Amino acid sequence: MGRTLSRAIHGALALTVLAAVANSGHAQTLTDKLAIHGYLTQGYAISDSHQVVGIPTRGTFEYRRAALLLRFKGSPNDAFVVQLANRELGDSPIDDFTPEVQMDWAFYERRFGSKTTLRVGKEPIPTGIYNETRYVGTLLPFYRAPLGFYQEGSYVSETLNGIVLSRQITPASRWKLSGSLFLGSFNYLQAGAALAPGATAPTYTVTRAAARDVLGAQMWLQTPVTGLRAGLGGERRDDYGNFFGSTPSTHASKDWWASLDGSFSRLTTRAEYRQFSFNDGSINVRTYYGQVGYRILDALTINVQRDAMDVRFAMPAGVLKIPYNRDYAVGVNYMFAPNIVAKFEAHDSDGLTAEEPLNVLSDKVLRNDYLIASLSVSF
């Protein structure tokens, strides 16, 4: 109770301070060398029948993401970036594995001319449209980036310990090609039903895992149509401490993705497809989503989204395909300013994503609806 109250007070204070700063309308640039930015999304979420991504049936205000970003520019070509972050994920057991405030990013960036950039340290992984800004509520059409493609809390790391090399491949022209190459490692969490030694019934369990020898790349092609771009990326890695295998275990994983991003004056259309292959290929995940947003008034936007995920298990008797999640969402965003946005969204989510000890191989799909109301600010 005390911790809950403390969190609520901290959240309210943070929201007040950030909203006040956001109202000032511009960054707090202390000098030309040091820039300080931040963002916060405070939400209220409630589910009607099952707990999904921490959203309980009793509702929760412990739904938040905030970050403070500091960028120090040593010279025109050198910068040091640090981001501290806080996330509350409702009643999700994953919250017990993440500190109240964590060092989200810490990297050195070196620019070579105007076309090549190298980052070394802990930096965001260039994956798809949203990964690098996946928690910036003022930029997202919904509270979170599509769950199937981006995940949250488990089976994902937004950051990489290693290097990211980015380059504009073709000169600025009507067709502009750019790419990123990344190499390193990261730790992540796995969650699901597990039978503890000596137990008779499975429990919903969270365990730590690690990805090593991560090697990936992503390319973006900016088209002559203003606001329209297409992307393609892929990654390979070795997973350690795999939930699905024996312990200790090492399994090769790989995935690839394709993205289409159209941002026009009033219309936004986005679609992405991703295919993961885990556990030496014995588990395959295919996920895709489509989003359409239309700004009906200068400040008011309506968004719809279909997010789907299928899991295929290679079994002795053949491949078992499970419709793991189908999420249909509709939302309304009101933009008080580009850096202050209120959102209300409803999700019809059918699948096996509930944070319960489900047997994904045999249990039936659960029907679930949930609502999220949130306010996002950034400066």
Add this chain to the structure above:
Amino acid sequence: MQLKVIGIAFLAAAMIAAGRPPAVKVVVIVNSANPVSTMRREQVARMFLREVPAWNNGEEILPVDQLERSPSRITFAREVQLQTVSSLKTYWQQRIFSGNESPPPERVSDSDVLTYVRSNAGAIGYVVEGTDLGTGVKPLVITEDDGDPGAVKKHK
């Protein structure tokens, strides 16, 4: 005369009601020590997006903006950057929060922009056309993308 006054008042009221400040023309300026005197519009736009780090002489490019609601900022965004201030704000949020450069610093008035450009050899800014530039600052000739001198914008 009375009709003219009423007409101007009506126009001003309509502009206020539409939330649009009156249009102005702007002139792009650099420090007078800067050897550059002519630039293409697209080059200027890229500098304000911080896509180009340095001038040809190696001096760091230091773009300076005006406040987002200022008429000169709105004109500069529309005529030089070919975007709205709001879409540029969103662009900068995406850049900032993916760990990239921050937007140019903002100054509250033409006079503050002039001071900034005067005190920084690599600075580039813009002020309302007709503003007394004083010493230490010079205007740039801005051409269209094809470099056609006949298409010089009226930014001087």
